[in-house]
Amino acid sequence: MFREEAGRLTASLVRLLGDFDLAEEMVADAVVEALVRWPVEGVPDRPGAWLLTTARNRAIDRLRRDARYRVKLAKLSALPVTASREPDDRLRLIFTCCHPALDPDAQVALTLRAVAGLTTAEIARAFVVPESTLAKRLTRAKQKIVAAGIPYRTPEPEEWPSRLNQVLRVIYLIFNEAYLTTAGDSVARLELAHDARWLAALLAGWLPGEPEALGLLALLQLHLARWAARVDAHGRIVLLEDQDRSRWDERQIGPALALIERAGRLRRPGPYQIEAAIQAVHCEAPTWDATDWPQILQLYSLLAVYDGTPVVLLNRAIVIGQLEGPEAALVEVDELEGPLGRYYLFHATRAALLQQIGRTHEAHQANRKALQYTANEAEQAMLIDRLARQTGGCTPVLDGGPSSIWPSWPWPGGREPTSVPPAN
Amino acid sequence: MKYVLLLTRGAWQENGTEEERAEVFGGIMEWFGRHSADGTIVEANQLQPPQTATTVVLDRGSSTLVDRPLLEAKEAIGGYAVIDVADLDAALALARSFPMPDGKVEVRPVVER
Numbered sequence: 001m002f003r004e005e006a007g008r009l010t011a012s013l014v015r016l017l018g019d020f021d022l023a024e025e026m027v028a029d030a031v032v033e034a035l036v037r038w039p040v041e042g043v044p045d046r047p048g049a050w051l052l053t054t055a056r057n058r059a060i061d062r063l064r065r066d067a068r069y070r071v072k073l074a075k076l077s078a079l080p081v082t083a084s085r086e087p088d089d090r091l092r093l094i095f096t097c098c099h100p101a102l103d104p105d106a107q108v109a110l111t112l113r114a115v116a117g118l119t120t121a122e123i124a125r126a127f128v129v130p131e132s133t134l135a136k137r138l139t140r141a142k143q144k145i146v147a148a149g150i151p152y153r154t155p156e157p158e159e160w161p162s163r164l165n166q167v168l169r170v171i172y173l174i175f176n177e178a179y180l181t182t183a184g185d186s187v188a189r190l191e192l193a194h195d196a197r198w199l200a201a202l203l204a205g206w207l208p209g210e211p212e213a214l215g216l217l218a219l220l221q222l223h224l225a226r227w228a229a230r231v232d233a234h235g236r237i238v239l240l241e242d243q244d245r246s247r248w249d250e251r252q253i254g255p256a257l258a259l260i261e262r263a264g265r266l267r268r269p270g271p272y273q274i275e276a277a278i279q280a281v282h283c284e285a286p287t288w289d290a291t292d293w294p295q296i297l298q299l300y301s302l303l304a305v306y307d308g309t310p311v312v313l314l315n316r317a318i319v320i321g322q323l324e325g326p327e328a329a330l331v332e333v334d335e336l337e338g339p340l341g342r343y344y345l346f347h348a349t350r351a352a353l354l355q356q357i358g359r360t361h362e363a364h365q366a367n368r369k370a371l372q373y374t375a376n377e378a379e380q381a382m383l384i385d386r387l388a389r390q391t392g393g394c395t396p397v398l399d400g401g402p403s404s405i406w407p408s409w410p411w412p413g414g415r416e417p418t419s420v421p422p423a424n
Numbered sequence: 425m426k427y428v429l430l431l432t433r434g435a436w437q438e439n440g441t442e443e444e445r446a447e448v449f450g451g452i453m454e455w456f457g458r459h460s461a462d463g464t465i466v467e468a469n470q471l472q473p474p475q476t477a478t479t480v481v482l483d484r485g486s487s488t489l490v491d492r493p494l495l496e497a498k499e500a501i502g503g504y505a506v507i508d509v510a511d512l513d514a515a516l517a518l519a520r521s522f523p524m525p526d527g528k529v530e531v532r533p534v535v536e537r
Contacts, residue, residue, distance in 0.1 A: 151511035
């Protein structure tokens with residue numbers, strides 16, 4: 001809750017002070033103080049006002065020591081008691097944090113810090129990096145904004161589409177980090193996923209006429225609705241095909257479907273809307289077998305037009321497998337060896353298809369290859385489990401593959417799966 | 425705000441016909457002329473090719489000369505422009521509009537004193 005206030009406060013202060021760095025630091029100090037005092041003293045009636053007063057008082061002392069800030073000091077004293085409720089300010093803030101002149105990692109960290117109000121420690125924990133690394137990243141980014149003159153405003157019309165895409169991408173990156181990482185604290189990861197959804201909701205609220213913003217929100221909502229069913233009691237990933245659908249939260253699915261429809265009425269399709277629609281088709285199916293595969297194939301073909309990256313084509317090939325059988329799918333999958341040869345799900349998919357066809361030995365080899373490229377323990381566990389089932393003589397059923405559970409396209413920076421030696 | 429645009433040489437300067445190169449140069453000259461006229465470009469120069477460069481290496485009072493540019497071959501600097509624009513977005517828009525078919529432009533703010 002007070003994160004919302006912190007975000008608003010930062011935005012107002014940046015506008016009032018014209019100094020991103022200073023505003024951000026002031027709010028950071030106030031937030032830390034709140035974290036320390038509120039559990040003891042109780043949450044104040046008007047948290048926004050408390051934060052503002054605290055931020056202002058702390059900053060005034062610091063500014064008095066620096067002659068350059070006399071003018072800013074005057075502005076601080078003149079600050080109104082309540083922070084502005086203008087959506088515009090935070091919109092400017094998020095566009096600034098997501099400026100393409102900043103490194104994608106920096107955009108993510110800055111957005112979580114300045115807009116979502118997470119502490120440096122919380123962000124570091126979520127991304128499993130040392131806190132000092134993250135602190136440096138943030139400092140460098142803020143210094144760049146000031147030194148290089150990154151303007152504090154919403155983009156001009158001619159830049160709007162690409163800049164908006166960048167913001168959507170950052171929010172999606174944050175969600176992916178929560179969704180795909182299995183290291184660390186599972187509660188913290190779910191919180192991060194909720195933070196990403198909160199950011200998406202904020203954006204959709206400010207920009208109701210932007211269908212891709214609505215699409216992203218719907219997509220995140222649909223993933224979150226099925227979160228509980230995704231991991232079993234032992235912390236292993238449960239593929240879509242095997243998930244207990246009674247654990248899906250219908251209360252979250254319904255509104256997301258309505259959002260997709262609303263976006264559709266704006267008649268400007270795009271990758272986030274299409275991906276949301278794909279997940280919607282899955283969510284509407286009572287069972288794996290009852291899934292409307294022809295519709296999903298159509299949607300993937302449409303998605304490939306907007307985003308023809310190899311992972312999208314891999315997911316599409318898997319759907320073809322559902323409709324035309326594993327041999328047809330294998331032909332499509334094999335064509336992607338070039339770009340996806342180091343992607344564990346490429347080999348895992350081949351393995352599943354080969355197993356279905358009955359080429360068991362090759363399937364076994366493919367699964368072992370997949371193990372080399374997994375990025376974390378949960379992925380390894382899933383593959384080891386599959387290998388065990390193979391050698392135990394059970395025929396693993398073709399799963400829905402990456403499309404069902406992983407976001408369909410790779411991260412803009414292209415996160416490379418790390419090579420991990422196969423576990424024994 | 426003042427920025428320096430550092431423009432690299434491009435593959436286009438080695439390849440293509442003389443007519444093609446002349447055409448690109450024409451476009452570049454026109455670009456410089458246009459933006460200098462409205463004050464966006466404060467100063468600009470094309471540099472002579474990298475082989476004409478001499479590098480002075482300074483070391484605690486003494487110096488040596490090297491018959492080479494700072495940066496080798498592909499990313500050699502071909503020219504520079506000092507610009508005065510509102511903010512980074514304006515500087516980037518200008519850099520993006522530079523009419524060379526390939527190459528890079530570094531955009532770096534000047535220290536204002």
